[in-house]
Amino acid sequence: MSDILFLRNARLLGTPVDLIARDGVIAAIGEHGTLDTPADATVHDAGGLILFPSFIDAHVHLREPGFEYKEDIASGLDAAAHGGFGAVMCMANTRPVNDDAAVTRHIIETALRHWPHGPRVYPVGAATVGLKGTELAPMAELAAAGCAAFSNDGAPVPDTEMFRRAVEYAADLGRVVIDHCEDPYLAKGAHMNEGATSGRVGVKGQPDVGEALHVARDILLADYLGLPIHLAHISCRRSVELIAWAKVRGVPVTAETCPHYLILDDTALENYDTNAKVNPPLRTPDDVAALREAVKSGVIDMFVTDHAPHAAHEKETPLDEAPNGISGLDTAVALTWGLVREGLLTEGDLVRLWNREPARVFGLPRNGFEPGDPADFFLFDPDEAWVVSRETMHSKSCNTPFLGHTLTGRVKAHWMDGRRIA
Amino acid sequence: MQNETRSLWPHKDLLDVDQLSKDELLHLLDTAAQFHEINRRPVKKVPTLKGKSVILFFAEPSTRTKTSFDVAGKRLSADTFSLAKSGSSLQKGESLKDTALTLEAMNPDVLVIRHSSSGAARFLAERLACGVVNAGDGWHAHPTQALLDCYSLRQVWGDTFEGRTLCILGDIAHSRVARSNVKLLTSLGVRVRLCAPRTLLPAGVGNWPVEVFTDLDAAVRDADAVMCLRLQLERQQAGLLPDLREYSNRYCLTPRRLELAKPEARVLHPGPMNRGLEIASSIADAPASLVLDQVAAGVATRMAILFLLATRTDGGR
Numbered sequence: 001m002s003d004i005l006f007l008r009n010a011r012l013l014g015t016p017v018d019l020i021a022r023d024g025v026i027a028a029i030g031e032h033g034t035l036d037t038p039a040d041a042t043v044h045d046a047g048g049l050i051l052f053p054s055f056i057d058a059h060v061h062l063r064e065p066g067f068e069y070k071e072d073i074a075s076g077l078d079a080a081a082h083g084g085f086g087a088v089m090c091m092a093n094t095r096p097v098n099d100d101a102a103v104t105r106h107i108i109e110t111a112l113r114h115w116p117h118g119p120r121v122y123p124v125g126a127a128t129v130g131l132k133g134t135e136l137a138p139m140a141e142l143a144a145a146g147c148a149a150f151s152n153d154g155a156p157v158p159d160t161e162m163f164r165r166a167v168e169y170a171a172d173l174g175r176v177v178i179d180h181c182e183d184p185y186l187a188k189g190a191h192m193n194e195g196a197t198s199g200r201v202g203v204k205g206q207p208d209v210g211e212a213l214h215v216a217r218d219i220l221l222a223d224y225l226g227l228p229i230h231l232a233h234i235s236c237r238r239s240v241e242l243i244a245w246a247k248v249r250g251v252p253v254t255a256e257t258c259p260h261y262l263i264l265d266d267t268a269l270e271n272y273d274t275n276a277k278v279n280p281p282l283r284t285p286d287d288v289a290a291l292r293e294a295v296k297s298g299v300i301d302m303f304v305t306d307h308a309p310h311a312a313h314e315k316e317t318p319l320d321e322a323p324n325g326i327s328g329l330d331t332a333v334a335l336t337w338g339l340v341r342e343g344l345l346t347e348g349d350l351v352r353l354w355n356r357e358p359a360r361v362f363g364l365p366r367n368g369f370e371p372g373d374p375a376d377f378f379l380f381d382p383d384e385a386w387v388v389s390r391e392t393m394h395s396k397s398c399n400t401p402f403l404g405h406t407l408t409g410r411v412k413a414h415w416m417d418g419r420r421i422a
Numbered sequence: 423m424q425n426e427t428r429s430l431w432p433h434k435d436l437l438d439v440d441q442l443s444k445d446e447l448l449h450l451l452d453t454a455a456q457f458h459e460i461n462r463r464p465v466k467k468v469p470t471l472k473g474k475s476v477i478l479f480f481a482e483p484s485t486r487t488k489t490s491f492d493v494a495g496k497r498l499s500a501d502t503f504s505l506a507k508s509g510s511s512l513q514k515g516e517s518l519k520d521t522a523l524t525l526e527a528m529n530p531d532v533l534v535i536r537h538s539s540s541g542a543a544r545f546l547a548e549r550l551a552c553g554v555v556n557a558g559d560g561w562h563a564h565p566t567q568a569l570l571d572c573y574s575l576r577q578v579w580g581d582t583f584e585g586r587t588l589c590i591l592g593d594i595a596h597s598r599v600a601r602s603n604v605k606l607l608t609s610l611g612v613r614v615r616l617c618a619p620r621t622l623l624p625a626g627v628g629n630w631p632v633e634v635f636t637d638l639d640a641a642v643r644d645a646d647a648v649m650c651l652r653l654q655l656e657r658q659q660a661g662l663l664p665d666l667r668e669y670s671n672r673y674c675l676t677p678r679r680l681e682l683a684k685p686e687a688r689v690l691h692p693g694p695m696n697r698g699l700e701i702a703s704s705i706a707d708a709p710a711s712l713v714l715d716q717v718a719a720g721v722a723t724r725m726a727i728l729f730l731l732a733t734r735t736d737g738g739r
Contacts, residue, residue, distance in 0.1 A: 196626030202540040202561030202601060205625055272541030316519055318539030320560070 004038050005418050010046035010379060012369060013347055017051065021375035024417035029369050046379050049412055050347065053367045054086025054118070054376035055333065055354035059153070059178070059232060059256060059304035061325070062088070062121070065106060066095025071309040071396045073107060073121065074114040079307070079329035079395040081422040084411040086119050086376045087364060088307075088329075092126035093154040099126035099137040101145035108146050118376065118416035122148035122364060127166040127177055131155040134162065136169055143173045148362050151178035153232060156214065158184050164221055171227045176254075176362060178230045179218050181239070182280065186210030191320050193266040193281040201270060203319060208287065211280055212238035219246040222253045230361060231255040233306050235280040237290035244299045254361045256304045259335035260326055260401065262291050268401055274315040274322035276401040278308070292344055295353060302357040305332045309397035327400050330393040335402070337382065337409035375418035384410040431730045435547040435554040438563040439606040447572075447606075450726050454573055457729070458722035460497065471500035474732045477525050478504045480536040480557070481518075486693055487557050487566070490717070491534050494724035500531075500732065518542065519549065526550045531732045535559070540598075553731035561596050567692050568602035570723040572610070574716045575647060578688055584611035589641045589683075591675060592651030592700050593622045599651060599692045604632055617641035619672070621662040638673055645683040649690040650675050650701045666699060676702045680710070688712050 005021040009032050016032035020041070028035055037043060057080065063071040080088050090107065092098035098107065104123050111121040125147035129135040131154065139150055150170045156179070157163040167177045187206040192198050194205025215231055219242055222229040234240065234257045246253050260278065265285050268276035276282060294300040308325025315322050336354070339345045345353075359366050367376040386392055388402045414422040430449045433441060442450070460468055476495040480488050488504065495502040505525070518537070525533060532553040535543050540560030547554040558564040579586060588607055594600045594616050601624075608614050608631045616627065617635040627634055635641035642648055653669065663669050680687065689701070689711045697703040706713060 194625045196629050199595075199624035199626035199630075200601075202559075202563070202598060202624075204561075207625075272544060313517065316517075318518060318537070318542045318545050320539045321518075 003418065004041040005375065005415065006037050006041035006043045007051070008032070008043060008045050009048055010051035011048055012051045016048065019051070019369070021415070021418035024375055024419075026369060026371055026373050026375050028371060044413070050380040050382055052084065052378055052380055053351060053355050053369065054378060054414065054416060055084050056087045056358040056364060057085045057305050057307065057329065057332070058089045058302060058358040058362060060088045060090050060307040060329065061093065061309065062090040062107070063309060064094065064110065065103065070311050073110045075394070075396040076307070076309070076329065077111060077115045077119045077121070079393065080119040081115065081414055082394045082411060083329040083331075084333040084378045084380065084414060085329060086367065086414075086416050087122060088119060089122045089124050089148055089362065091124050091151060091153040093131060097126050097130050098123055098147070099129050099131070099142070101138070101141045104142055104145035104147055115421065117419045117421055119421070122146070122362070124149045124151045124153070124178060126150070127152045127170070128157065128162065133157040133159055136166060139169055139173055139175065143175055147175070148364065149176050149178055149230070151180065151232070153178060153180045156180045156182045156184055160217060160221070164225070167221065167225060167227050167229055174363065176228045176230045178232050179214065180232045181211045181214035181218065181234075183210035183213045186213070190281070191277060192269050193283050195266060195284055197266040197270060201272070203269070206281065208236035208238050208283055211236055212242060215239040215242050219243070219251055219253055222246070223249065223251040226252070228252040228254065233258055233261070233280055233304065234291070234300060235261045236283045236287045240290045240294045240299055244294070247299060254301045255299070256302045257291050257295065257300050258304055258306045258328065259332050260328070262288060262295065262339065263335060264288075264401060269319065272319040273401060274317060274319055275326070275399050275403060277319060277322050277324055278306070278326045279324035292339070296344060296349065301361060303332070303336060303353040304358075305329055307395070309395050310399045311397055312399075315399045325399060327393070327395045327397050330395055331388055331400060331402050331407060333380070333411060334386075334407035334409045337380070338407065341408060374416070376416045378414035378422075379412045381410050381412050383408065386410050431734055433731070434734070435543070436565055436727055436731065437543050437547060437554070437556045439565045439568050439602050440609075444609070450569065450723075450730065451573055451576060453729065454719070454722040454726035457497075457725040458718070461718065461721055467497050467499060469499045470729060471495070471498040471732050474500040474531040475529070476500045476502045476532045476534060476728060476732070477528070477530040478502055478534045479521075479525060480504070480506055481542075482536050482538045482558070484536050484558070486717070487536060490720040491557065491724050491728075494721050495728055497721070498725055498729060500728065503530075518545065522546045522550055526552055532728055553734070555727060555731065558598050560598065561601070562598050563602045564598040565602050566720070566724055566727060567599050568606040569727070570716055570720040571603055571649070571690055571692070572606055573719040573723050574690065574712050575688070577715065577719070578712070579646070583607070585613070586646040587613045587615065587644065588647045588649060589615040589617055589645045590649045590651065591617045591638065591641065591673065593653055593657060594618045594627070594651070595622045595624045596654065596657070597651050603649065604630060608632065615641050615645065617673070619663065622657065638675075638679055639682055642675070642679055643682045645687055647688045647690060648675055648680065648683060652692065652694060653696060653700050670699050674698065674700055674702060675705055677704055680705060690716060692716070
């Protein structure tokens, strides 16, 4: 195989293009038919499929080390590669917790061993030791080992003083703290959103104000400190309204949300579907509407999957015994493509939400289509319909409420460093 | 009767009352009335379900409901087998799915389940070929309780439920009895009032087809019946109530308060009662009380349910 790729007749934001990648970077790009085929190039005819830069998922759980029966780094990256993701940021709630540079190095080295050309892994270090929220983790060592950000995801920090110090300390290292916004008292013992559905089906819920309270706390802290805070998996209108207010004031907060919050509401739990159990929980149709507006307008900066694989036996239980989490890497791009098909978003919006903004917020290498950019991109068939099933998912786990759904739009080929990875 | 039964009873399982049509409900209540008569005979046993087996799987403590199902099954000559959570493999960490599959491998005709998880009965019904009766799942549903309450009220009211007013008093938020009764009684045209401190009202209760009160006097005024719910003592520990004395002062159904209801008003309680906490002892023992009628109605109603589920597929065998 030569190191030159000639990709012919791909559609980039509506324009048919040809692209030449050489030595892992984009050498030339031009309108279809304007570039000569290099002498010893591998030619791939895209047949008019959509060309996207490899997407970035700033919030995944790869489960390794410690929970390899749910997912491991190799299988998680397999799902990423086939799902259109060239970079993932993996959370620290592994066993042991990623609060030690040795764990960070293990994650990065394991990823490189299995997927030498990518998808790339950017670990998110624990903000506090053991995610316990009582002592700061050795963030400088973790950053030096490769942690791209810090978070207590999965175990919110109720102690605002501790959280403040984590934000300050991380800022010295040029890192952002990602906060899982949740009031642990209001969320205690909950298995879904608190509202009409939880009252009807008799399940303890957590009110959306528990999330919004911590969003408000973080906004006020970011404003006071003048330091950035990133708000994880925003799920409700109240949070969106607070973030919009913060952005008007120029407060340095950024925010993410997940495809499932834009598509499903808490009625998905009416029949106790454990695959729809996730934290934060699916909210109401009004929250879905608010989040849709927010990703369109930019109040929410980026999409993430919050890929949270769990083994089948863990989810085949009554609702209150099942763990939280949705496996998302395999389905995310098709789900958000659905929002393009509905007319809510454009192809350009997807590039902004899945690539440009996460790269900007977390300081990751940019991959666009300028000559010299890394040759990291994928071809996407906007019309192919496929059924979400065990067989069509690359993740080790298939805990998704979209199981059995027919999605439209599919990743057909994925290159990183100019090499085919999927 | 067999043919009629098959045509009127399409359900493999009884998970909640809202799966029943009006005709099915009346058929069930009429069937229960026939069985009620058996319970008054000197020899209280008929061979109707001879050779059928009923497993009573109570993963949550229960004496009354379990005994009621046990008596119901035995009076119909079904073999009943009990399994409790303590001492069972569930306590040894076996999943509900595996326990259920194990029980089903023993080929019961009906499995009766009580479980602390809302949705547990549905979880089993989706996985098992035998009939599943929900004997209470978490805070979600307790259909046989609502049916026996309905049966008890029918003995007093006849078939005129429309326009009656019933007040359910107590811990609505955590009550499967309240949820099933609201569904069943409102479907019959009863005006249902719920009364509890706000901390014990369910989320979204404003959308239920009921009137909501936090003041007991207002809630019971001119009611045709008052249903008191058992207050679980752990609600106080969970911070939902200041203390039990204060709860009792505000929400105990006393003779003075019951006087605000209609003179002929009846009082129900699913049991077990906390005398002096949610219901005054003198009311529990008064002629207005249907508490013991409910117990008798429970056996008859559960006989009807076991009969309808266990004989459903006979024609096809």
